[in-house]
Amino acid sequence: MSAARNLSELLTGGTEITIVCHNNPDPDCLASALALGRIAADAGIDERHILYSGDISHQQNRAFVNLLDIDLRPFETEAVVDRRPDSLLAFVDHSVPGDNNDVPAGTRVDVVIDHHPADGVDATFVDRREAVGACATILTEYLRKLDVDVDPVLATALLVAIRTETLAFLRGVTPAEYDAAGFLHDLADQETLRRLVAPSVTGETLDTIATAIGNRTVARSVLVSGVGRTGERDALPQAADYLATLEGVETAIVFGIVRDAIHVSARSPDPRIHAGEVLHAAFEDVGSAGGHHDVAGGQVPLGIFADDTADDASLLTLVDEVVTARLFDALAIDEGER
Structure with missing residues (x-):
């Protein structure tokens, strides 16, 4: 049957x-x-x-x-x-x-x-x-x-x-x-x-994509970018989709803080990289992440960072440094290549 x-x-x-x-x-x-x-x-x-x-x-x-x-x-x-x-x-x-x-x-x-x-x-x-x-x-x-x-x-x-x-x-x-x-x-x-x-696009979505472009770090063919705080959670995958089309980029990962959590979105047309496994390896001990070989997402509670800093600017800096480092480590990209 x-x-x-x-x-x-x-x-x-x-x-x-x-x-x-x-x-x-x-x-x-x-x-x-x-x-x-x-x-x-x-x-x-x-x-x-x-x-x-x-x-x-x-x-x-x-x-x-x-x-x-x-x-x-x-x-x-x-x-x-x-x-x-x-x-x-x-x-x-x-x-x-x-x-x-x-x-x-x-x-x-x-x-x-x-x-x-x-x-x-x-x-x-x-x-x-x-x-x-x-x-x-x-x-x-x-x-x-x-x-x-x-x-x-x-x-x-x-x-x-x-x-x-x-x-x-x-x-x-x-x-x-x-x-x-x-x-x-x-x-x-x-x-x-x-x-x-073809629905209309909000100004905040465009701002988030622009921030992702400006904050990008590229190593080998991998691009990682943090956008800080955003009210448009779905702007993150849109930014990742766009950045994955840049010349020389095979994997794009964008992350940002939405309310009380860090959201991560990955796009990887590169058949050598399984985006879901990369995000899972990067965040399995602090949050939840996974997905397909070419499309993946994850979420990490912001609380694990909040007690380590007194002001928002320092928090944003800490999140950017830690998340970026975890992603590159999961991709086996050494600090000297970043």
């Missing part, structure tokens, strides 16, 4: 489903949650909830939610811990309680659909395909195999998700993405699609 049929059978036995997005959800996570909700509705589940933690700060992500009118609710621990026996809990685009989500470790999970590397995945239904370019690709396959109606809103969401996750079909793309996109193209709302593909 196909994964789609197995999922449908599991959903048929439930009366409620809570779909938890990962922290600060992106279009791939949001579209996948929307699609799973539609599949659950087709299976007869009337109570469906999509929860998220963190921020939806990237301009494209905000436009995505607003233009597609996605019904999201802030995460509440009680909604996943104190649920009924016939209430299902699902993860899309992430896999493990407590890892890039606010679900308490050890919570029973019923459905996991993901395309990221992960250890310790435990759920009644698991479909995790690291070779696939987007989680939305997997959900599109389910919709087609289960013959679930795909309206323009859902088609637009999934198509934007696949396009965004693969950097317009230039990163990590497989034949499955092209097949899914071909199916979705004629069903999508083309005007909404155009508006979502």
